[in-house]
Amino acid sequence: MKALRRFTVRPQLPEPLEPLGALIRNLRWSWHPASKDLFADIDRQLWEQLEGDPLALLGAVSVARLQELAGDEDFLLRMRALSDDLGLYLSEPRWYQQQVAAGAEFPDAVGYFSMEFGLTEVLPNYSGGLGILAGDHLKSASDLGVPIIGVGLLYHFGYFWQSLSADGWQQEHYPAHDPQGLPIERVLDPEAGPGRQLTVSVSMPGGRTLAARVWLAQVGRVPLLLLDADIEENDDHLRQVTDRLYGGDQDHRIKQEILLGIGGVRAINAWCRITGHARPEVFHMNEGHAGFLGVERISELIAAEGVTFDEGLAAVRAGNVFTTHTPVPAGIDRFPVDLVRHYLDGDQHGRSRVLPGIEVERIVALGAEPDPSRFNMAHMGLRLGQRSNGVAKLHGVVSRNMFSGLYPGFEAEEVPIGSVTNGVHLPTWAAREMVEVAGEMADWQDLASASEWPAADRVPAARLWEIRRLLRSRLVDLARATVRRSYLQRGSTEAELDWTDSILDPDVLTIGFARRVSTYKRLTLMLRDPARLKQILLDRDHPVQIVVAGKAHPADEYGKRFMQEMVRFTDDPEIRHRIVFLPDYDMGMASVLCAGADVWLNNPIRPQEASGTSGMKAALNGALNLSISDGWWDELYDGHDGWTIPSANGVDDARRDELEASALYGLVESRVAPLFYQRDAAGVPQAWIDMVRHALAYLGPRVQATRMVRDYVTGYYGPAARYNRRVGQDLAVAKDLAAWKTRVAAAWPLVRVVNVDTSGIGTDPSLGNVMTVRAFVDLADLQPEDVEVQTVTGRVDEHEDLHDITTVPMSVLPAGAESVDPAEGFRFEAQLPLTRSGAVGYTVRVLPRHPLLVSPAELGLVTHA
Structure with missing residues (x-):
C-alpha cells in the first residue's frame, strides 16, 4: 500500500x-x-x-x-x-560594513531574484550553472557581509535525479521533497494569527488566485525566501506551479516567472515588514526569469503615489540591475504575446488585473522584439534594468552584439551592457586541504577580500603533489562506487562487476569533463576520432584517464543522444578502465570531481559559453584548465595556468569540430601528458607542480565569487543605490526625468542635421592638422541643453562604414555668433586634430543628453547626418 x-x-x-x-x-x-x-x-x-x-x-x-x-x-x-x-x-562587521564605515555609499539591502539556487545537495533547488552561481553569490555575500535578500521558488520535485538505461539512454526520476525534511523554516505572519505561515498571492485569469507560502533558508547572514504553491488554497492545477524546476510547457513556465517576479516582490515586502529588515534599494534580476519584478514595483508606486507608468518606470528602473547569462538567442525565454496578454488579464479599459493600474500593452512593449508575436524576457529585463551586465568580458562583447537591435543607430560597443566575470565560492568548492593551501598562499589574509595571493612559494612542491594524489584517489574511489551502482541499475548482476573495483588508477593523469549536456558544450568532441582517443587512453608511457559526468535537459533529445554516444563508448571493455561516465551529477559529485581532476577540459563552440564556472572550481583545487578560449578562460588564461585549444571558427561546423578535436588530441599527446609524467628523483613532477602553484596563486583570488560580489557591489549595487536615492526615492525628480524623456521622444522624429561643413585641413590633409567641423542642427522643440552633438571619426572601409570610432562633443555657438543663421537651426562646432593616417571618415550625430542618463544609448535615440 x-x-x-x-x-x-x-x-x-x-x-x-x-x-x-x-x-x-x-x-x-x-x-x-x-x-x-x-x-x-x-x-x-x-x-x-x-x-x-x-x-x-x-x-x-x-x-x-x-x-x-x-x-x-x-x-x-x-x-x-x-x-x-x-x-x-x-x-561582526565584515568587508561590506568596513567599506560603509570608511564612507562608501552602498545600499541598505539588495533583493536578488533567481529561478534556482544551488546551495547544497540536501536542498535540491537547482539544475546547473545558473543555480550554482546564484548559490555561490549568496554564500559569498554572506562572507562579505553584503545585505542581500534572496528570492526564489521552492520546487516540490526539484530537478530530476538521473540514471541510465541498459543502452545508455538518460532516464529522469522526480522524487518528492517534503519541505519539513529540508533545511528551511516557515516564515510566520503574526498579522494572520498565531502560528500562521506567511502567504502571498497573485491574480490569475478567470478570477482565480495563485497563493504561495513563504519559506526561509538562512544562508549564513543572507535570508533566502522561497515561494511554494503546493498549498490547499490553490486548486490542483495551480498547486503544480512549483512542482518542477524547468518542467512543463510555456504556460507552466510563465506562471512560475509571474510568481517569482510579482509574488517575490510581495514576499520581500511582507518579510521586511514582519522582521523590520531594511527594504531593498536595489533589485538584481539574475536572468530574465525575474523580469516581472520591475512591473510589480511600478504597480506598487502607481497605487501608493498616484504616479503615471512612465514616472513609475523612471523611479523603479533607477535601482534595477539585470544580468544576462545567455550567449545565444535560443537560450532566452520567449513567450507568445497572446499568452502574456492572457496572464496579465486586462479589463475593459485595457488595464491589467494582475498588475493594477498598468495597461497591458505597456507591459507587452517592455518585452517587444522584431517578431511581434513574441514576448522576450531578456528584452524586458534590459528595458527595466538601469544597469545590465554579462558574466565575462567576452560575454559582455557577445551580449552587446546580441542586443544591439534594442539600440538602433549605435555601434555594438556603445550598447550599455557591461560585464562582471562569474566566480565560485572557495569554501564550498575547494577541498579542505586546498583551503589550507590558499590561506598560506594568501599570507593568511581574509580570503573573502584578498585580491592577491602573494606567498605561493611558501607551499612546497612535494606537499602540493601529495595533496593532488590524495584528491585524485578520492575521485577514483567515488568513480568506482558510482559506476558499479550505475551498472546494477542498468541490469547487470553483482557477479559481473568485479572489474569495477579496478577502473581508473590513482596514479594516472586524470582529465575531468562535467557540465550540462547541451549541443554547444560538445560532450562528444573528444570522440571525433575514437581510435586516436583510445591510443591516448592506453598509451604505455603516458596513460590518460577521463571522468565524464553531466545531465541533459529532459526535453533535449540531441543532448541525450550525445550522452548515449559517450556512455556506449565508455562501455567498451577495452577502455572502460580508462574512461567512465558518472550518472546523476550533483553538487556532492562535482566537489569530488573538480578537486580530483588534474586537467579540466572545456571545449564549447566559441563564443557560446557565457562563463563556464566548473573550470574555476577545478582551478581552486590545483587542476590545470585545457579549454577553448571562451567564457572566463578567454580573459584569465595567461600562458602558464593551463592550455588553450585553438579555435577554428570561420569554417563549416564539421570541419571546425575536426580541427579542434585534432588540436585537443595533439595538446594532450605532446604537452599535457609528457609534462605530467616528467618526474624528479623523488617522483615529483616539478614542472607540473610549478604550473599548479602559479595557477593557484594567479587564478585563486580572481575566480572567487567573493571577488565577483565585490565587483557587483562597487560597480553595480553601489552606483544603483546612489542613483536610486537621487531618482527612485525622490518622486519629484523621477517625474521631471519621465517628463523630459516623453518630451524628447515626441520631438525626436523631427530632429535632423541640416548641414555639415569642414575647414582647416587644406587640400592635402596630413597628421597634425586640425579640422574644424561645423554642423547646423534642427532641434525641433528641443533646446541645445537637451542634446549632445558629436563628431564621430574612425577608420573607413570600402563600404564607407566607420570602425575604431572616436567621438568628440561639439559646442553650440550663441545665436549672435558670426555666420549663425537661425533659419538653419543651431550651429555646433568642434576642433578635430587629425591623429591617424590612412582612410579616415567622419560623421555627425545627435544624442539625447540629461545629467541623469546613465548611458547616452539609454533611450535608444540617435540622429545621424
Whole structure:
C-alpha cells in the first residue's frame, strides 16, 4: 500500500543539545568543515549513509544516542564553541560594513531574484550553472557581509535525479521533497494569527488566485525566501506551479516567472515588514526569469503615489540591475504575446488585473522584439534594468552584439551592457586541504577580500603533489562506487562487476569533463576520432584517464543522444578502465570531481559559453584548465595556468569540430601528458607542480565569487543605490526625468542635421592638422541643453562604414555668433586634430543628453547626418 502523501516529523532535541538545531538551520554548515565534523560525530555511519544531511541525520539517529551526546561534555564544548563562532560570524562587521564605515555609499539591502539556487545537495533547488552561481553569490555575500535578500521558488520535485538505461539512454526520476525534511523554516505572519505561515498571492485569469507560502533558508547572514504553491488554497492545477524546476510547457513556465517576479516582490515586502529588515534599494534580476519584478514595483508606486507608468518606470528602473547569462538567442525565454496578454488579464479599459493600474500593452512593449508575436524576457529585463551586465568580458562583447537591435543607430560597443566575470565560492568548492593551501598562499589574509595571493612559494612542491594524489584517489574511489551502482541499475548482476573495483588508477593523469549536456558544450568532441582517443587512453608511457559526468535537459533529445554516444563508448571493455561516465551529477559529485581532476577540459563552440564556472572550481583545487578560449578562460588564461585549444571558427561546423578535436588530441599527446609524467628523483613532477602553484596563486583570488560580489557591489549595487536615492526615492525628480524623456521622444522624429561643413585641413590633409567641423542642427522643440552633438571619426572601409570610432562633443555657438543663421537651426562646432593616417571618415550625430542618463544609448535615440 502506497502513502497518499509523505511528511517529515522533526526530532525534539534534549535541552543541552538545543544549539545543535540552530547550527543545522543555518546553511553555513554546508561550507564550514568544523560544523560538518561535529554532525558526523553524532553517528558516522548514518552521516555517510545519508550523504551529509544533518537534518535527516537527526531524524534517523536514536533517542538513546542523543541522550548520550547530551551528557558528553567534550561534544557539548565543541557544539557551544561552534554556536559562539556562528554568532560572531553573523554579527561582526565584515568587508561590506568596513567599506560603509570608511564612507562608501552602498545600499541598505539588495533583493536578488533567481529561478534556482544551488546551495547544497540536501536542498535540491537547482539544475546547473545558473543555480550554482546564484548559490555561490549568496554564500559569498554572506562572507562579505553584503545585505542581500534572496528570492526564489521552492520546487516540490526539484530537478530530476538521473540514471541510465541498459543502452545508455538518460532516464529522469522526480522524487518528492517534503519541505519539513529540508533545511528551511516557515516564515510566520503574526498579522494572520498565531502560528500562521506567511502567504502571498497573485491574480490569475478567470478570477482565480495563485497563493504561495513563504519559506526561509538562512544562508549564513543572507535570508533566502522561497515561494511554494503546493498549498490547499490553490486548486490542483495551480498547486503544480512549483512542482518542477524547468518542467512543463510555456504556460507552466510563465506562471512560475509571474510568481517569482510579482509574488517575490510581495514576499520581500511582507518579510521586511514582519522582521523590520531594511527594504531593498536595489533589485538584481539574475536572468530574465525575474523580469516581472520591475512591473510589480511600478504597480506598487502607481497605487501608493498616484504616479503615471512612465514616472513609475523612471523611479523603479533607477535601482534595477539585470544580468544576462545567455550567449545565444535560443537560450532566452520567449513567450507568445497572446499568452502574456492572457496572464496579465486586462479589463475593459485595457488595464491589467494582475498588475493594477498598468495597461497591458505597456507591459507587452517592455518585452517587444522584431517578431511581434513574441514576448522576450531578456528584452524586458534590459528595458527595466538601469544597469545590465554579462558574466565575462567576452560575454559582455557577445551580449552587446546580441542586443544591439534594442539600440538602433549605435555601434555594438556603445550598447550599455557591461560585464562582471562569474566566480565560485572557495569554501564550498575547494577541498579542505586546498583551503589550507590558499590561506598560506594568501599570507593568511581574509580570503573573502584578498585580491592577491602573494606567498605561493611558501607551499612546497612535494606537499602540493601529495595533496593532488590524495584528491585524485578520492575521485577514483567515488568513480568506482558510482559506476558499479550505475551498472546494477542498468541490469547487470553483482557477479559481473568485479572489474569495477579496478577502473581508473590513482596514479594516472586524470582529465575531468562535467557540465550540462547541451549541443554547444560538445560532450562528444573528444570522440571525433575514437581510435586516436583510445591510443591516448592506453598509451604505455603516458596513460590518460577521463571522468565524464553531466545531465541533459529532459526535453533535449540531441543532448541525450550525445550522452548515449559517450556512455556506449565508455562501455567498451577495452577502455572502460580508462574512461567512465558518472550518472546523476550533483553538487556532492562535482566537489569530488573538480578537486580530483588534474586537467579540466572545456571545449564549447566559441563564443557560446557565457562563463563556464566548473573550470574555476577545478582551478581552486590545483587542476590545470585545457579549454577553448571562451567564457572566463578567454580573459584569465595567461600562458602558464593551463592550455588553450585553438579555435577554428570561420569554417563549416564539421570541419571546425575536426580541427579542434585534432588540436585537443595533439595538446594532450605532446604537452599535457609528457609534462605530467616528467618526474624528479623523488617522483615529483616539478614542472607540473610549478604550473599548479602559479595557477593557484594567479587564478585563486580572481575566480572567487567573493571577488565577483565585490565587483557587483562597487560597480553595480553601489552606483544603483546612489542613483536610486537621487531618482527612485525622490518622486519629484523621477517625474521631471519621465517628463523630459516623453518630451524628447515626441520631438525626436523631427530632429535632423541640416548641414555639415569642414575647414582647416587644406587640400592635402596630413597628421597634425586640425579640422574644424561645423554642423547646423534642427532641434525641433528641443533646446541645445537637451542634446549632445558629436563628431564621430574612425577608420573607413570600402563600404564607407566607420570602425575604431572616436567621438568628440561639439559646442553650440550663441545665436549672435558670426555666420549663425537661425533659419538653419543651431550651429555646433568642434576642433578635430587629425591623429591617424590612412582612410579616415567622419560623421555627425545627435544624442539625447540629461545629467541623469546613465548611458547616452539609454533611450535608444540617435540622429545621424
